[in-house]
Amino acid sequence: MINYPIKKTAKSANKTVSAANRGMNFEAMINQTNEFYLNNDIAIIYKKPIPIQIVGVDYKRRSAAKITEAYYKLPSTTDYNGIYKGRYIDFEAKETKSTTSFPIKNIHIHQVEHLRRVKEHGAISFIIVYFSKLERIYLLDSDYVTEYFLRADQARKSITLEEFEEHGYLIKEGYTKPVDYLSVVDEYYLKEKS
């Protein structure tokens, strides 16, 4: 990567500016980035609410119905979608403490299937994986995710760091845009089209 030498990232040279080191979790980093995109009218991308199965609701207080019994449901799609430069964007974001590989069991098979399907319909779809101990964030296209998921070798269903280095794109960190994935989209998805 030209803009962000791996050596520098892996070391602690920029620890003081790292969003992760400001105590933000990865989801908050993505959300802050999307908020920046939204406020600056760059893209309209939101995190979907967590799917919940509501079983019991207490309507006693009119102003705020209280949900008293509910359960988490398995998501059928990814967490994030929206629009950027006229293109439908869809992705899943995950964090791992591993320093060597990303276990793709962290992504449900129907999420992989969803990423594959929207791509077939013209979307830009990918996963973003945060190697928190390495302080590196990679964007990996859904084609590779699908490929890795369908691997014959059932025993090693993970994507190695080397594979991210080879097939993925390192995402720059920054203050206002903690995970500036759209600059990667610009460079690797939209440049080819012009």
Place this chain on the structure above:
Amino acid sequence: MINYPIKKTAKSANKTVSAANRGMNFEAMINQTNEFYLNNDIAIIYKKPIPIQIVGVDYKRRSAAKITEAYYKLPSTTDYNGIYKGRYIDFEAKETKSTTSFPIKNIHIHQVEHLRRVKEHGAISFIIVYFSKLERIYLLDSDYVTEYFLRADQARKSITLEEFEEHGYLIKEGYTKPVDYLSVVDEYYLKEKS
């Protein structure tokens, strides 16, 4: 409308085939339509989960964490979005028992704003309104929704049936696709482009 004369719809001629008359609520009709689109690989459009603020969770049972206290949150976006023929689709769907107009207070201002913004970024965005007593379903482009919402006349913030007839598009009902809104998208949004 050529395909679906208003007279016939308004009357009870096809009551036996109407999805509404099969006891389906409007949301179920939209969901079944989206499922048809999905299963036939026509479009990938989902309803977003209801946004919930989770306050209390009981982790006693490992298999299924039970949410014991939660509250409904105001949605910041619309209920439905996805991709169709490479285009980002975004809409809100509402039902009204009125036979004369649709009170737009049923749609939150930030949802109107969301529809306007995604359209500016290249989306196809609209509302779908079901006049249940008339058994008519209209698609109305977000441009008109924004216009109506910003009307100076604060006293009459509703969109009349005549306005739907003039500026909107009647959506055909059917067995497998109870609310076939994509045929309207084909005819009025995508035809112009070719």
